[in-house]
Amino acid sequence: MTISAERPTKSVASSTSPPSPHQGVSWTQRPGWLSQHMGTAIIAAVLGYAFGHWLGNYVTSGYPYIANSGQNSSANALALIFAVVGWLLGIGALNYPLAKLVGKEADHETSVEGWSKYFRYTLDHKVVGLQYVVGVLLFLFTGGLLAMAIRTELLSPTTHVFGPGTYIEIVSEHGTIMMMMATSIILGPLGNYFVPLMIGSRRMAFPRIEAFSFWIFIAGYGVIFSALPYGGFPTGWTGYAPLQTQAGPGMISYLLGFAVIGLGMMAAGFNIAATIINFRAPGMTWSRVPIFVWAILSTAALLTLATPTLFAAGLFGVLDKTVQTAFYVTEHGGSSYLWENLFWFFGHPEVYIMALPGFGIVAEILPVFTRKPLFAYKVAAAGMIGVALLSFFVWQHHLFQSGINPDMRPLFMLTTELISIPTGFIFLVGMGTLYKAKIRFEVPMLFAMAVFFNFLIGGVTGVFLSDVPVNVTVHGGFFVLSHFHYTIMGGLLFAFMAGLYYWLPKMTGRMMNKKLGQWHFWTMFVFFNLTFFPMFIIGLLGQPRRVFTYAKNLQMLNDFSSISAFLLGFSFLIFFANLMWSMYIKPVKAPANPWDSLGLEWQTANPVPVYNFERIPVIMTDPYHYSEVGAPALADLGVGGSGDRVSSSGKSDK
Amino acid sequence: MKNESNHLRRILVITLVLSIAADLLYWFLVGPHVPPGTMTTSAHDDQIDFNILMVIALPVLIGVWVFMGYTIANWSSKRANVAEPKGGPAARSNMKAQVLWITITTVVVLFLAGFGIVELIIGNGSGGGEGPNPVWEPAGAAQAETAALTSAASWAPGKVLVVQVIAQQWKFTYRYPQFGGFETQQLILPNNTTIAFNVTSLDVIHSFWAYQLEVKADANPQENNVAFTTTKQLGNFTVRCSELCGIWHGAMFDYGKVETPTNFSSWAATTESANAANTADLPAFAWTYVPDANGAAGGFYPDGTVTPYSSVEVYGAKQAAS
Numbered sequence: 001m002t003i004s005a006e007r008p009t010k011s012v013a014s015s016t017s018p019p020s021p022h023q024g025v026s027w028t029q030r031p032g033w034l035s036q037h038m039g040t041a042i043i044a045a046v047l048g049y050a051f052g053h054w055l056g057n058y059v060t061s062g063y064p065y066i067a068n069s070g071q072n073s074s075a076n077a078l079a080l081i082f083a084v085v086g087w088l089l090g091i092g093a094l095n096y097p098l099a100k101l102v103g104k105e106a107d108h109e110t111s112v113e114g115w116s117k118y119f120r121y122t123l124d125h126k127v128v129g130l131q132y133v134v135g136v137l138l139f140l141f142t143g144g145l146l147a148m149a150i151r152t153e154l155l156s157p158t159t160h161v162f163g164p165g166t167y168i169e170i171v172s173e174h175g176t177i178m179m180m181m182a183t184s185i186i187l188g189p190l191g192n193y194f195v196p197l198m199i200g201s202r203r204m205a206f207p208r209i210e211a212f213s214f215w216i217f218i219a220g221y222g223v224i225f226s227a228l229p230y231g232g233f234p235t236g237w238t239g240y241a242p243l244q245t246q247a248g249p250g251m252i253s254y255l256l257g258f259a260v261i262g263l264g265m266m267a268a269g270f271n272i273a274a275t276i277i278n279f280r281a282p283g284m285t286w287s288r289v290p291i292f293v294w295a296i297l298s299t300a301a302l303l304t305l306a307t308p309t310l311f312a313a314g315l316f317g318v319l320d321k322t323v324q325t326a327f328y329v330t331e332h333g334g335s336s337y338l339w340e341n342l343f344w345f346f347g348h349p350e351v352y353i354m355a356l357p358g359f360g361i362v363a364e365i366l367p368v369f370t371r372k373p374l375f376a377y378k379v380a381a382a383g384m385i386g387v388a389l390l391s392f393f394v395w396q397h398h399l400f401q402s403g404i405n406p407d408m409r410p411l412f413m414l415t416t417e418l419i420s421i422p423t424g425f426i427f428l429v430g431m432g433t434l435y436k437a438k439i440r441f442e443v444p445m446l447f448a449m450a451v452f453f454n455f456l457i458g459g460v461t462g463v464f465l466s467d468v469p470v471n472v473t474v475h476g477g478f479f480v481l482s483h484f485h486y487t488i489m490g491g492l493l494f495a496f497m498a499g500l501y502y503w504l505p506k507m508t509g510r511m512m513n514k515k516l517g518q519w520h521f522w523t524m525f526v527f528f529n530l531t532f533f534p535m536f537i538i539g540l541l542g543q544p545r546r547v548f549t550y551a552k553n554l555q556m557l558n559d560f561s562s563i564s565a566f567l568l569g570f571s572f573l574i575f576f577a578n579l580m581w582s583m584y585i586k587p588v589k590a591p592a593n594p595w596d597s598l599g600l601e602w603q604t605a606n607p608v609p610v611y612n613f614e615r616i617p618v619i620m621t622d623p624y625h626y627s628e629v630g631a632p633a634l635a636d637l638g639v640g641g642s643g644d645r646v647s648s649s650g651k652s653d654k
Numbered sequence: 655m656k657n658e659s660n661h662l663r664r665i666l667v668i669t670l671v672l673s674i675a676a677d678l679l680y681w682f683l684v685g686p687h688v689p690p691g692t693m694t695t696s697a698h699d700d701q702i703d704f705n706i707l708m709v710i711a712l713p714v715l716i717g718v719w720v721f722m723g724y725t726i727a728n729w730s731s732k733r734a735n736v737a738e739p740k741g742g743p744a745a746r747s748n749m750k751a752q753v754l755w756i757t758i759t760t761v762v763v764l765f766l767a768g769f770g771i772v773e774l775i776i777g778n779g780s781g782g783g784e785g786p787n788p789v790w791e792p793a794g795a796a797q798a799e800t801a802a803l804t805s806a807a808s809w810a811p812g813k814v815l816v817v818q819v820i821a822q823q824w825k826f827t828y829r830y831p832q833f834g835g836f837e838t839q840q841l842i843l844p845n846n847t848t849i850a851f852n853v854t855s856l857d858v859i860h861s862f863w864a865y866q867l868e869v870k871a872d873a874n875p876q877e878n879n880v881a882f883t884t885t886k887q888l889g890n891f892t893v894r895c896s897e898l899c900g901i902w903h904g905a906m907f908d909y910g911k912v913e914t915p916t917n918f919s920s921w922a923a924t925t926e927s928a929n930a931a932n933t934a935d936l937p938a939f940a941w942t943y944v945p946d947a948n949g950a951a952g953g954f955y956p957d958g959t960v961t962p963y964s965s966v967e968v969y970g971a972k973q974a975a976s
Contacts, residue, residue, distance in 0.1 A: 164901040236898045242875060243858040243900055330876045331944055336859055337874070370729075372739045373746045379756075401861065402872040403853075403879035406785035410771040417767045421759050427718060428755045432748070434725045436661070437739050441730065449722065456718050460711045467770040469703045469780035472870045473690055476861055476896035540689045542865045544896040547904030551892075628741030 035112075038119040041090035041215070045222070048086025053079035060322075074322040076230065076249040080223055080256045087219045092121040093212045109208075121215060123207035126608055128214050129193025130507060133500070135218055136188055139181030140493075141572070142225075146174035148569050151531075151562040157549045167548040169232025169250075176224055176237040176254060180261045182488055183303070183350065184217060184268065186357035190499045191272055191296045193507060197601035197608065198290045200281025200617045200635070205274040213268035220261035227253035236546055238347075241328030241339040245320055252321060259314040262307045265353075269303025272296060283619030283635070290599060290623055291374060294381040295360020298388040299353050306349035306392070313342035337404050344395040352391040354488050356384055358455075358495030359426045362448045365502055366433045368597045369445035373624040375432025376425070383425030390419040400471045409468050416466035423459060427452065442595065443517035447498035450525050454490025458483055461536065479539030482532045490528060497524070497575070505590030508583060509607050516578035523571035530564035598623045598634055613637070661724070669720045673713035680708055690868045693891065693912070696781030696883040697868035703773050703780075710762065783853060783871030783879040786941070792848045792882055799850055799880075802831035803939065809833065809922075811915035815844060818939070819853040821860035821873035824902035826893060833922045835939035836929040841893060841910030844918035845885050853879045854942050861897035864910065866890075872897055878941035885912045 056075030088094050092109065099106035109123055117127055118134075149170045153161050162170065192214075196204060204210045227233050230250035235243050239258075244251055276297045280289070289297075316327040317339070326332035328339045359380075367374045374380065396405060396412040430452055439445065461483040464470050474480060497520075505511050534557045541557075543550045550558065582588065593602045600623060604612055615638035625631035685705040690697040729736055739745070774780050778790045788795070798814035801807040809815055809832035818829040820837070829837045841864075843849055853862045855873035862881075863870045866889070871881040895906035913921065926933075937943060 164904060168898075168901050168903070234898075234900050238898075240859050240898070243898070246858060246900070337877075340859075370739065373741050375745065376747050376752055378747070379752055399872075401783045401870045402859075403783045403785040403874060403877055406779070406783070407789040409774065410767075413770050413774075414767040417763045417770075421756070421763055424755075424759045428752065431718070431721050431725075432751065434722070434729070436737070437725070437729050438731045438736050439725065439729050441732070449726075452718070452722060456715060460715060463711065463766065464704070464707050467703060467707060467766065468774045468782060469696075469700045469770060469777060470707060472696065472780050472782040472868055473700055473704060475870060476863065542689065542892065542894065544861075544863065544894050544903075546898045549904045624746070626741050627739045627745075631741065 036090065036092035036095075036121065037116065038091065041087045044086035044090025045083045045219075046086070048082035048084070048089075049079045051086075052082030055082070073249045073252050076252045077256065077318050077322050080226060080252065084216070084219045084223065084256075084260055087222075088212070088215065091215050093208075093215055096208055109211075121211050123203075123211055124610060125192050125196050125204045125207065125210060126507070128210055129189050129191075131214050132184065132188035132192060132217075133507070135214065135221075136181055136185045136496075139177055139221060140185070141576075142221075143174055143178040143181060144569060144572055146170050146177070148566065150174060151565040153548055154550070154558050155562050157552055157555055157558075160548060162548070164548050165231075165234070168234045168236075168546065169228070171546050172233050172236050172254070173224070173227065176257065177221075178488075179237050179350070179354075180220060180224065180257070182354040182492055183261070183265050185492060185496050186361065186499060187268060187272065187296055187299055187303070187353075188214065188217065190292075190361070190496075190503060191299075191357065192268075194503060194601050195272060195275060195293055195296055196279065197604055197612055198293050198599060199276060199279060199284050200600055200613060200619060201275065201279035202611045202613060202616065203279070204271055205279055206271045209267045209271045213264045213271065216260055216264040216267070220257055220264060223253055223260050224257035225253075227251075227257075238343060239317070239339070240343075241317070241320075241336045242330065244317055244339065245328055249321075252318060255314040255317040255321070259311050259318070262311040262314065265303045265307045266311070269300040269307070273300040273304060276300070281613075281617050281619050281635075285619075287378070288619055288622040289381075290364060291377060291380050292360040292364040294384050295356045295363070298384040299356045299360075302349045302353050302356075302388050302391065306346045306353070309342055310346035310350075313339060313346065316342075337402070340399055340402060340404065341395075344398045345392075347398065348395040349388075349391040351484075351487070352387050354492050355423075355455075356387060358451060358492040359384065361495040361499040361502075362451050363426065363429055363433075364599070365444050365448045365498055366430060367624050367626055368502075368595050368599075369440045369442060369448070370433055370437030371440075371626045372433055372437045373626055373628070374429065375435070376429050377622070377624065379425050380429045383422040383429075386422030386425075387419060390415060390422065394419060397466055397471075400468050401475050413466055413468050417463060420459065420463060420466075427456070442501075443512065443514060443521055444498045444502035444595070446518070446521045446525075447494050447501065450521070451491055451494045451498065453525075454486050454494060454528070457533075458486030458490055461486065474539060476544055477539035478535045478543045478545060481545050482535035482539060485532045485535075490532070494524075494528075497521075502595065503601075504583075505594050506601060506606070506608075509590050510583055510587040511590045511594060512582045513578050513586075513588075516574060516581065520571055520574040520578055523574060524568065527564045527568035527571060531561050531568050534558075534561045534564075598625060600635060603635065603637060661728075665721055665724050668724070669713065669717045672716045672720065676712045676716060677709045680712060681705060690866050693866045693887045693889060694781070694868055694883040694885050696777060697866065698886065699773060699777045700780055700868050703770070706769070707766070710766070778882045781868040781870065781881055781883045783881050786878040786880065788880045788882070791850075791880075792884070795848065795850050795882060798832075799852075802852075803941075805834075807832045809919075811844065811847070811919070814848045814850055816850045816852065817841070817843070818941075819851055819862045819871075819873065820856060820943070821853065821862060821895065821899075822856040823858065823900050824895070824906040826860075826862065826895075826906070826908060829939060830922060830926075831939045833926040834930070834933055835936065836926050836933045837936055838925055838929070839908065840925075841908070842918055842921050843885055843910065843912050844915040845888055845912050847915065848882060848884045851881045851883075852941060853881065856943060858899050859897050860895045860899045860906070863894045863896040865892045865894060867910075870896065876942045876944065888912050888914065 053075050056078035060072060060074040096106040118131055153167050227250035231248050233247050233250040233254045239254055276293055319325040320327050326334040328334045328336055330336055363374060363380055393415045397416045400409055465474055465483060501512050501517055538554055538557050541554055543554055592606050618636040620635055621632045623634055688701050688704055692698040775790050778792045794814045798816050802816040816831050820827045827837050827839055828841050829835055851869055853871040853873045855875045860873040862873055867883055869881050869883050871879045889912055891910050893908050893910055895903055
């Protein structure tokens with residue numbers, strides 16, 4: 001509604017290549033090697049790192065963090081901070097704000113065509129979406145390799161592949177990298193790419209913030225892995241103090257890593273929320289917004305509101321370890337409970353940051369492959385908002401045995417179990433949509449169906465965990481571990497795969513190979529369950545999390561789980577092979593609308609022009625009028641200026 | 655095509671039959687063997703809770719799976735003569751189904767929450783950590799805890815036994831304030847006795863998990879976390895740390911034993927006198943202790959008054975009792 005539907009085509013054409021307001025071209029705009037790109041970002045980051053390290057040592061020499069250890073966390077912290085600043089300067093993310101800061105008119109970002117735009121700071125949400133695809137896969141594959149290492153160590157309780165220090169480094173890196181990835185795995189690639197297309201917008205509300213969120217996400221990858229040369233960190237992804245305070249300088253990478261990723265999460269969340277609220281096309285009322293957009297909106301709200309707590313908590317930790325404040329140091333007036341509270345106050349909404357986008361994808365995909373309208377659309381949207389709201393009131397269920405606020409346990413048990421009501425809506429929606437449908441089991445649909453299977457187990461076991469008496473049995477053991485892998489991997493990651501197989505044809509113009517896709521699905525589905533289901537039993541039989549050794553009688557179950565895990569890892573190789581094969585080796589051109597979807601995103605030209613819609617569409621109805629006789633047209637796309645309409649069959653009925 | 659009620663009826667019947675079968679099989683065949691067993695009251699109660707949750711969960715799982723299976727079997731586009739689906743308002747929402755769904759899930763959830771709360775209260779915290787001032791505690795616990803801080807504390811069969819669990823990287827030690835406050839690495843408990851575990855830590859956060867006893871309480875530095883249970887069977891049990899506490903977290907486990915009260919009394923009396931010289935060197939019994947420069951987060955501003963590697967000043971001054 002902010003952009004007029006009557007905007008003439010002419011001005012659109014001119015705005016695709018905005019003229020520079022300046023005479024001459026500054027170096028930041030020059031195309032080619034001399035302009036700003038990932039290479040300059042890396043150089044600037046390395047220089048920043050060296051400078052920060054020198055500065056830290058210079059300022060704080062003589063104040064080693066642990067007596068006689070020779071370790072100086074201040075140097076480490078400043079090195080990482082300056083490296084990130086260098087990275088952002090090098091990629092060009094700070095050109096605009098810095099120019100404005102000194103009162104100058106900022107240069108426009110380079111608009112480069114061709115592959116090199118993917119290595120640049122670019123304002124096109126579609127480029128950022130594809131950058132995110134590669135970014136999250138990088139996180140995913142690294143974290144996955146670490147998981148393989150964990151399962152290798154757990155093959156035997158007595159023969160060890162890694163020392164206990166290395167093992168705990170691996171566990172901690174795996175957990176942290178995967179959690180960081182999971183915050184953005186759907187919102188980053190698919191949210192950024194498709195939200196504007198689905199709401200009929202030409203752009204994001206804040207394209208520079210959107211590009212910033214991606215590049216700082218990648219900086220976070222570097223920061224979290226910088227822990228390794230410093231000996232890693234021993235705390236797992238939860239980073240509990242005082243272990244955190246006790247840990248070596250690798251801990252700084254964890255604390256700053258989350259702060260850096262947190263900046264990206266806040267930026268991405270608030271940009272997308274602002275876009276959805278303000279940039280919907282005329283006629284795109286709240287009851288016509290695709291359900292995926294509702295999911296992304298509720299996720300974005302959580303990102304924006306919950307992440308500041310994590311950011312602050314991380315900075316407190318850095319201060320404790322550098323300038324020796326005592327936020328988390330009990331004997332100096334701080335509290336180890338403070339970290340637990342702050343971390344989970346963020347951490348529980350975070351759990352739903354990792355669930356809601358998956359629900360969105362599944363609900364978006366089901367109508368397409370069942371040829372039925374989405375059942376109980378309003379219930380689905382309300383459920384997502386309900387989950388988002390309630391998620392702020394459940395964090396202490398992670399702390400039932402901690403001794404914090406023990407008399408509040410009944411309340412948190414109640415709120416936690418209440419949240420399963422709106423979460424359960426997704427099953428109502430799914431089952432209602434599947435009922436009397438005509439289901440095409442294409443690869444995206446297979447993954448979507450698997451989400452129901454996996455998330456059901458994850459959700460039901462969550463109820464066990466929320467019951468305080470049963471929590472005494474299962475807290476801190478492999479039961480929990482299995483539970484959250486069922487929700488995050490079984491829910492979110494399967495949904496992400498559904499989304500990728502579904503939307504990659506739109507994003508790249510190429511179809512993913514169906515046969516390889518089916519192999520990928522079946523191996524991933526079967527071995528995922530064979531890996532994680534035994535862990536429920538392992539947990540019930542008394543194996544705590546994050547241990548390198550365990551009771552002898554649990555070896556058979558652990559070995560079963562490990563071998564399944566290796567085969568699960570293999571299924572990702574099939575995915576990777578499929579990606580390479582279908583995108584580069586033998587690309588097959590995708591039809592304009594391969595799944596016969598009614599979604600607005602499929603009505604755009606292929607490949608999608610920079611400004612998405614030649615004219616801003618006028619939305620007539622919601623995109624779920626499948627199999628409906630005399631369904632209203634979805635939108636007036638205004639093609640050719642004569643009011644072409646897209647009918648419910650997904651074709652222009654002119 | 656069958657009409658609508660036929661499909662739903664069929665799904666419902668299959669679900670009911672399978673659910674009843676699964677519930678019965680579970681309750682009688684699996685339930686009694688579910689961890690943590692029946693060695694203590696909390697273990698027994700929490701096992702029943704787990705089984706009741708499972709009996710409710712199984713029909714939910716089966717219901718969704720049957721629905722999915724039915725869907726896949728009947729409405730796949732690959733099947734011949736699958737009817738074309740019908741869109742329109744009827745397929746978009748169904749007030750009856752929605753209200754029914756929300757009502758059922760709400761009732762189940764509220765029942766579960768109420769049930770959990772009742773079990774938590776009548777189970778005196780169900781073996782979980784209840785913080786320094788437990789809201790729900792067994793009879794006699796408060797008196798025993800109060801007495802534990804005085805040198806006159808004593809124990810006889812039938813009374814609540816106070817045990818302090820001191821977690822440290824990477825082991826648990828146990829103090830028995832009713833036996834002069836001796837400290838040992840052996841956890842021996844009398845049978846048919848209510849135990850008040852007072853869990854604290856000298857360094858980082860650990861978690862005291864006595865698996866077969868169904869006791870789990872985080873050990874926090876300078877916090878006392880109390881958990882109760884009552885022993886019901888003789889035998890050995892495992893203690894593991896269940897909160898990541900550093901590199902040797904995986905190796906932080908030991909074994910304890912539930913003995914007859916007579917055997918326990920004689921063990922405790924023997925250990926007390928054998929340890930008398932060591933106990934005199936320990937700090938007076940307290941709920942929490944301050945670590946010295948060797949402990950976690952120690953080493954800040956070492957000012958020379960703390961001997962960095964003292965074998966005596968393992969932990970410091972007594973804190974005010976909470």
